[in-house]
Amino acid sequence: MSKDGAANASPEARRGFGQPGATASLEGVTYRIAPEGGAGRKGTDGAGLTILDDVSLTIGAGEFVCLVGPSGSGKSTILNLIAGLAKPSVGRVAAAGIDVRAPGNDRALVFQEAALFPWLRLRANIEFPLRVNGYSAAECADRSEELLRLVHLWRFRESFPHELSGGMRQRGAIARALATDPAVLLMDEPFAALDMQTRELLQTELERIWLATGKTIVFVTHNVREAVRLGDRVVLMGTRPGRILSDIPVTMPRPRAVDDPEVAALTRDVAGSLASEVDKVAREEADDAWVAPGNRLRPGIRRAVGSRL
Ligand SMILES: Nc1ncnc2c1ncn2[C@@H]1O[C@H](COP(=O)(O)OP(=O)(O)O)[C@@H](O)[C@H]1O
Ligand SMILES: [Mg+2]
Known part of the structure; x- marks a missing residue:
């Protein structure tokens, strides 16, 4: 860049493409929706249903952050808040340090x-x-x-x-x-509808595009392997209400092979935490007879259940 800096650039130069990623942040964000069918619905009170509860998340400029969590944990809501399609009930949402008030060209969404x-x-x-x-x-x-x-x-x-x-x-x-x-690319399960081979190809492509453009990416996925393969961080969300359970840095060098022992070990860890959160939701939603499907992978528990039958 010339020593005059961007402020003195010609209008043409200012409109030039290639702007790098910007920060995105949620500070103490609670998101509630009005009670549907009045108070009394599970999880509601007079104040409505709490979708996100006190979520704080700071995403650095050019960072690739993956959000994983059970359905209903507010992942799409976080993207919608950053996109300016929803407004927090409490707290602050900012992009490039500026309060988000509406959608803008500096943030773009990609859906499934x-x-x-x-x-x-x-x-x-x-x-x-x-x-x-x-x-x-x-x-x-x-x-x-x-x-x-x-x-x-x-x-x-x-x-x-x-x-x-x-x-x-x-x-x-x-x-x-x-x-x-845009400085921030918001991706909501963008590869979920693709077959596995295509999905892996697109992961490689996206990583290449990210490295080439330096954009900030907030990427929602159900697929823990995908999250660990792509993210600088994996943010694990919990539900009822939606909140952040853990924020895990992924430090292995790129490109990451899913069968690399370190990558595989972290994937197993995160998948384990996600499975227990999914189990918890299923138990809350089902009656007492619920046996989580994950239990077939845990013979110890299965045996214990069997011994009491
Ligand atoms: N505008 C809305 N009206 C009613 N329910 C909503 C609205 N927005 C989100 N929800 C509910 O909030 C919860 C979280 O939604 P969402 O962010 O889509 O979760 P996720 O993407 O993690 O599956 C879900 O239970 C969803 O049904
Ligand atoms: Mg969603």
Whole structure:
């Protein structure tokens, strides 16, 4: 950068792409929703249902953080809060140190189902957010080419989404999310609908894209292997109410092989903690006769149960 710095850059330069990741944070965030069907529903009182209870989470600029937890633990809610689609009942949500009040181009969401418009060709899909934001035709063309090459879909630029495989559509969705150059990429189980081979391929692709762009990524997944493979940290969430149970740094060098002993050991640890949280939820939801499916993996417990029958 010139010694004049960004403040004196020309408007063109300021609009240039390639901005790195920014911080995202939740400070003492509680998120409640109004009681549905009035007070008395399980977990409700006059104040409504508490979805997240006093969650504090700081994500560094350029960091890759994975959230895992049972369904209903508020993972999507955390993404929605950072995206500005939901507002905390208590506490503060910030991106790049600035309070989040509404959605903005500095934060983009990617969902499980690729949100590409079926009636637009891939390239037009990626240019769509740029056109909406007033970029010129030349800027749109340059940027969409750069992104299509980044996700290795340049050859398919004229295809419609239905002509692409699920993995290709998700790569297209990532390219579109990156179009306006967000600092924070929020990904809600983006690979959950893909078969295992495609999923592993996309993990490699995402890691490469992350390293190439320096974006901050907050990645929700049910898959502990995926979380340990990709995250700088794995944040384990608990439920009723949603909260953070542990925040585990993952320090093994990248790229991580799932069969690396250290990676495998950490995966087992996290999966064990997640399984006991899932068990807890299942027990609360079911009657006393519930036997957690995980128990078949623990012969000691199974034997103990059997001996009392
Ligand atoms: N706007 C809402 N209205 C009613 N329930 C909601 C709303 N938002 C979230 N919830 C509930 O809050 C809980 C947490 O939701 P969510 O963040 O989607 O969890 P996760 O992504 O971990 O599965 C769920 O039980 C969900 O049904
Ligand atoms: Mg969710």
